[in-house]
Amino acid sequence: MKIRVGHLYPDYLNIYADRGNIAVLGRRAALRGHQLEVRDIGIGDPLDPAAHDLLYVGGGQDREQTLIAPDLAARSDALRAAQARGVAMLAVCGGYQLLGRGYRGRDGSFMPGAGLFAHETVAGDTRMIGDVLLECELEPGVKKPLAGFENHAGRTLLDAGAEPLGHVIHGFGNDGSSGFEGCRLGNAVGTYLHGPLLPRNPWLADWLLGRALAHAGAGEPPTLTPLDDALAAEALRVSADRARRRGGKR
Numbered sequence: 143m144k145i146r147v148g149h150l151y152p153d154y155l156n157i158y159a160d161r162g163n164i165a166v167l168g169r170r171a172a173l174r175g176h177q178l179e180v181r182d183i184g185i186g187d188p189l190d191p192a193a194h195d196l197l198y199v200g201g202g203q204d205r206e207q208t209l210i211a212p213d214l215a216a217r218s219d220a221l222r223a224a225q226a227r228g229v230a231m232l233a234v235c236g237g238y239q240l241l242g243r244g245y246r247g248r249d250g251s252f253m254p255g256a257g258l259f260a261h262e263t264v265a266g267d268t269r270m271i272g273d274v275l276l277e278c279e280l281e282p283g284v285k286k287p288l289a290g291f292e293n294h295a296g297r298t299l300l301d302a303g304a305e306p307l308g309h310v311i312h313g314f315g316n317d318g319s320s321g322f323e324g325c326r327l328g329n330a331v332g333t334y335l336h337g338p339l340l341p342r343n344p345w346l347a348d349w350l351l352g353r354a355l356a357h358a359g360a361g362e363p364p365t366l367t368p369l370d371d372a373l374a375a376e377a378l379r380v381s382a383d384r385a386r387r388r389g390g391k392r
């Protein structure tokens with residue numbers, strides 16, 4: 143099948159080579175006989191909620207966020223409609239922050255977001271940097287580890303009842319104290335974990351691909367042929383060990 147990916151603001155939001163996540167999705171789709179068709183969506187480009195099976199937003203610093211925030215906020219209805227029809231979404235760091243209601247900077251200014259996720263972000267005066275280990279349960283009863291790297295000044299506070307992507311085992315997560323990391327709304331996930339997130343967490347790549355294939359016409363997320371993930375498992379182990387060495391610091 144063809145999986146149509148919309149990549150929002152690739153010229154602005156691509157910190158730590160976040161776009162590598164798309165390469166992983168493409169490769170894992172191809173190994174199962176599917177084809178990823180990636181279309182860039184820049185400022186002012188149309189966003190038809192039905193035209194994509196997966197939407198991706200990368201991370202960026204406050205400066206880049208300021209440049210795309212008004213455009214992203216104006217897409218609120220389209221993004222909500224896409225999410226409601228089951229389009230898979232992955233948003234990383236700066237993109238994750240701006241899919242919430244908005245971001246309050248150190249100077250008190252407020253950058254409105256798209257309001258898809260039920261959260262708000264406030265910049266703190268220290269950065270939260272390092273490897274993170276989470277436990278996720280996207281399917282009831284199926285717990286999975288997720289490891290990656292975080293680097294953010296923003297503290298993201300989930301509204302009561304909003305579902306996190308995972309629970310922090312080691313690292314800071316959304317705000318350094320709630321024990322939550324990221325946000326999940328149906329088939330949409332947002333996270334602070336940067337750069338090579340999917341290469342070392344292939345189960346999340348397949349979870350997203352399954353949901354994208356369901357939207358592309360498969361009906362239900364299909365069972366994907368297992369791949370040889372020995373190298374990815376080793377990368378996860380290294381990252382999880384680094385997170386553990388932080389000593390459970392939040």
Ligand code: GLN
Pocket residue numbers: 157201202203204207234235236237239293294295296297
């Ligand atoms: N505004 C973000 C912050 O909290 C940017 C983070 C990022 O994408 N690296 O620092």
